[in-house]
Amino acid sequence: MQNPRKPTRPVVIVSDNTGITAETLSHSLLSQFPDIKFVTEVLPFVVDEDRVFNAVDRINGLARDHASTPLVFVTLVVSEHRRLLETAQGVFFDLFDTFIAPLEEELEHDSNHSLGQSHGMTDIKRYSSRIGAINYSVHTDDGVNTTDYERAEVILTGVSRSGKTPTCLYLALHFGIFAANFPLTTDELDIGKLPDALVKNRHRVFGLTIDPERLQQIRQERRSRGRYSDPKQCRFEVNQAEALFRRESIPHVNSTSMSIEEISAKILHRMQLHREFL
Amino acid sequence: MQNPRKPTRPVVIVSDNTGITAETLSHSLLSQFPDIKFVTEVLPFVVDEDRVFNAVDRINGLARDHASTPLVFVTLVVSEHRRLLETAQGVFFDLFDTFIAPLEEELEHDSNHSLGQSHGMTDIKRYSSRIGAINYSVHTDDGVNTTDYERAEVILTGVSRSGKTPTCLYLALHFGIFAANFPLTTDELDIGKLPDALVKNRHRVFGLTIDPERLQQIRQERRSRGRYSDPKQCRFEVNQAEALFRRESIPHVNSTSMSIEEISAKILHRMQLHREFL
Structure with missing residues (x-):
């Protein structure tokens, strides 16, 4: 009732x-x-x-x-x-x-009153380039195929579960942006230097960070035992990543209270990426 | 000028x-x-x-x-x-x-005039479920992890490059739909039967097909030599896949002249999926 x-x-x-x-x-x-x-x-x-x-x-x-x-x-x-x-x-x-x-x-023009102009296949070249961007983001997800970074318009980096993959996919699907992502593992964080693949492309690197408490929650849901979701470990990784971003002057945002749309809009704005609406 | x-x-x-x-x-x-x-x-x-x-x-x-x-x-x-x-x-x-x-x-209500209600993080549970859907679509892309099909709301199937991956990602990102995809390889097409993973979940299976000429173009761009982008092979695969869909009464659409948005909207409509707008 x-x-x-x-x-x-x-x-x-x-x-x-x-x-x-x-x-x-x-x-x-x-x-x-x-x-x-x-x-x-x-x-x-x-x-x-x-x-x-x-x-x-x-x-x-x-x-x-x-x-x-x-x-x-x-x-x-x-x-x-x-x-x-x-x-x-x-x-x-x-x-x-x-x-x-x-x-x-x-x-001073009549509209053409025709169907399916928006969200349709009116421009096949643009459409193919968008599909290309989607395939690229899947192909370069999680730090693989870094030799293809030449083609990247932006490379997101950050600790595991800071929001890199969903943001890359959104940038590709919605705006046709070629977006790769590279995870900062504990190995890299211990060394405290930007990985080689990122050094070579530093002008296209953008960092994502997240509050350690929220990170811990997200990781807990995924894998509840071990160092991965340990609060101390999460704090350590986030601190190291943020210090690295500051030291290397990598632009970055804290994704904790932002949606994928908001993170993406910030990245496009900060990196001055051409925002092609598809 | x-x-x-x-x-x-x-x-x-x-x-x-x-x-x-x-x-x-x-x-x-x-x-x-x-x-x-x-x-x-x-x-x-x-x-x-x-x-x-x-x-x-x-x-x-x-x-x-x-x-x-x-x-x-x-x-x-x-x-x-x-x-x-x-x-x-x-x-x-x-x-x-x-x-x-x-x-x-x-x-008969005032609007609350507050910022960031749309495309923001107003509902964290809904938002987490959307991120879950995105991770799920990446996790089950291209026929892997079929043991997790229990969770799928829809499973797309079709020949390689018929549009399965971009559509799954769009369904996840835009509507929070748990969408897996399973490629029909030549092995399955030769046998002419639905693969086991799909038989068990047939009420959630949706087929994508595509004109052989367009398929050949797309494959050519990706890998220009060999059987993969051979016109005869493309025709064979598409014919076999469409025959299989008809024989097994799998609902399907031809994606050739449709955008990802249009394909997704058709799938939601035909499969009567709950379309949660995120």
């Missing part, structure tokens, strides 16, 4: 493509209302009248089930489909209607 | 966080104007007055350099900062101003 005093508000994303744009925006906007519980349903690939009618049915069904009018975020380029959709029982936030008209006026 | 008849239109993203939301939306909108060349600059982490003034200077600088008013997409939750920013010489598209007011009215 639902609590009638704090009902769940249904949210529907209707898109003629993947729905990612509308989902990203709705997520940003609704996160500004933390006291309300939202439940989101995505209806992608709504490209013909039949699917618009299905979407109308679904919105009306959710309105009934939740006894609450769904918030509907819409990216449909065909205006007839938008008009049809708006016969459903929803509160509509139409991204195209809202912004395309003022853009057309400002740009 | 710029061509005066087709100038480049500057676009600026100003955000108090990563800028990803505004960048995603601007990209979607501007891709509807394929005849205009845009050059985009992202100014993330604009969190205090100093940085707002820097953003104003930058926008005015771009307006001068391009002799064209920049389009400025804004996500700043502090309204004073928005007002200050709008003193710059730009055409402003304010995502918060546009949508937050109607949402507040509809939801």
Whole structure:
């Protein structure tokens, strides 16, 4: 039974493509209302009248089930489909209607009203380069294939579990950045020098650090026994890594309270990397 | 020298966080104007007055350099900062101003106007589960560690270079989906049966296929000699894989003209996977 005093508000994303744009925006906007519980349903690939009618049915069904009018975020380029959709029982936030008209006026151009321009395969060369970046990040993960560092736009380094792998993958997937990563092992930390593979590419090296307590938690979940997740060991490794970054003037951030998106945005900004949006 | 008849239109993203939301939306909108060349600059982490003034200077600088008013997409939750920013010489598209007011009215709640709610670390449990998904996809890439398939929400299969790895990584990074992938090698294709690891988990298996000509191109770039990139071999593998999918009733899509986002959205939709937006 639902609590009638704090009902769940249904949210529907209707898109003629993947729905990612509308989902990203709705997520940003609704996160500004933390006291309300939202439940989101995505209806992608709504490209013909039949699917618009299905979407109308679904919105009306959710309105009934939740006894609450769904918030509907819409990216449909065909205006007839938008008009049809708006016969459903929803509160509509139409991204195209809202912004395309003022853009057309400002740009003195009509928009082409064509489907699948965003998050699609409109530019195969750019797309191949992105796939190349993803393969590169997998290929150079965890300090392997350092001979291919010529191609790297950035090389992340830091102790084990400081966030290097997810950040590299995000940089590749989202921005097409060639990002390698090299772990600082206890051997290197004992010597207190930057490993050779990094020395040769120091202008592209970026450090990740993390609070020792958080590191210990993460490592504990992965392997609960032994030196790897020992609090003293975690403190030692982090201290050594941070000292190394300072000594060698390696730019770095503390990833403890940052998401992958935030870490990536900081790296792009600090390293002045060309941010190609894909 | 710029061509005066087709100038480049500057676009600026100003955000108090990563800028990803505004960048995603601007990209979607501007891709509807394929005849205009845009050059985009992202100014993330604009969190205090100093940085707002820097953003104003930058926008005015771009307006001068391009002799064209920049389009400025804004996500700043502090309204004073928005007002200050709008003193710059730009055409402003304010995502918060546009949508937050109607949402507040509809939801009968004030928004909390706080920073970094989206793409931040607001929910550590959800965030950890996402990192878990990323590590899982790396850990089970390319048919290794099949004993961990219990945890998989989906297992992608297909011939080498049909798009399995990038799709798995995207599903993990973007939606926190535990996605493994298993390559169909010539051994399995010759036998014409689903490999044991997949038989046991067949309700979670999803196939990727690709046009043989495109496959041949991709393989050629990777390894230009030998059977791997031979046109006849590519045709053989694709035919066998598609026959196997049909015989075993494995849902599948042809990835040839689809982006990773589109493939992922299809998989989530067809497999009815819970799409947690992160």
